[in-house]
Amino acid sequence: MLLRDNVYESLRADILSCRLAPGDDMREQELAERYAVSRQPVREALLRLEREHLVTVQPRQGYRVNPISLSDARDLLRFRLALEPACVAEAIEHAPDKTLQALDGFRSFAGNREDFITYNRAFHSALAHASGNRRMAGALCDLIGQADRLVRVSLANVRDHDPTQLVAEHGELIEAMQRRDRRRAATLIKAHIQQTEKRVLPALKRNAVIVEEKNT
Template identity: 80%
Template sequence: MLLRENIYDQLRSDILACRLAPGDEMREQELAELYEVSRQPVRDALLRLQREHLVTVQPRQGYRVTPISLSDARDLLRFRLALEPACVAEAIERAPDSVLKSLDEFRRFAGNHEDFIAYNRGFHTALAHASGNRRMATALCDLIGQADRLVRVSVSNLKGHDPAKLVAEHVALIDAMQSRETRTAARIIKAHIGATEKRVLPALRRNAVIVEERSS
């Protein structure tokens, strides 16, 4: 049996990992039975997820996992483009050498697509926390988690997905950060996120669960 807070965490994790896919319908009673709790904590969790735009309420029908719109995906990546370079700059300015040295664990990767998603999330989360700014780190980690859903939805259609190239970009950023080269690091992280947008958005357009624009 899950506690109230754990239900929110579990539902959110299932949505971001696409175990509950964009467009899937959900009902309170079914979720309560699945998680072995009453309907109230499930309802509370769903309302929190609605505020995060991960769940949509369907009057008299229940809920569904919010489909990914191209505009929302673009907004998410552009917000990340504004925030992540700021975290990198803060890390270069404020983080002790030991924190920057700990990024060395991300210099290598081996595994499949799912392993890469976990590796990639770990790397960018580490950058967020290296900033030492808890507010920025919290906001960036939320963006990184939601970006996982974009990658999972698009990965089967993603052309040119080369983990070795992406890891090389990470290594170049680690080198620049450990050398405290702020301008070089800023250029690398901005190019890295820009390349992500150029890879992911076209792939999302080819996926049937994507809606073209948000409803107004």
């Protein structure tokens, strides 16, 4: 992998994991020291992240990690609502039995909050790749990755977070997919994403790094 891609991946991961939090100011020299590189690959990485709407360039001041807006969070989840059911349908139609059986590894979960975020991302990424459609899987995995910081910020505002219900929903979806029941699987994955929106958006509203959408 080229050096500039290493820097881009590291910086993107730090933003999505909230190690660089929404609203944080960044400077090229400080980031170059952080990743032990020159400023050029840092600048290239920041410009790529600006195109992904994760970073804003501030003339003569540096860069800022974009706050999370409610409208952008809603848009992301609605895009996922359109794309993930299509990936599930493709997986049911075309995935080999062994691919669907491998989803059994996600029927249970044990760990802390950070472990759950990793588990949840891995599960939904597995659904994306099970589709066998590289373009859809790539787009969905990007959405899932960007949703990580939504999940982190929202979980920080949920007391006594219990993942049991979410893991149970995953199990029901796995059952439907392994039976190749397209109608049941479509109902389950849509309901799962809609419930995510109902949990995440109210929690995001309570966080100081959220910005309200502006009327245009």
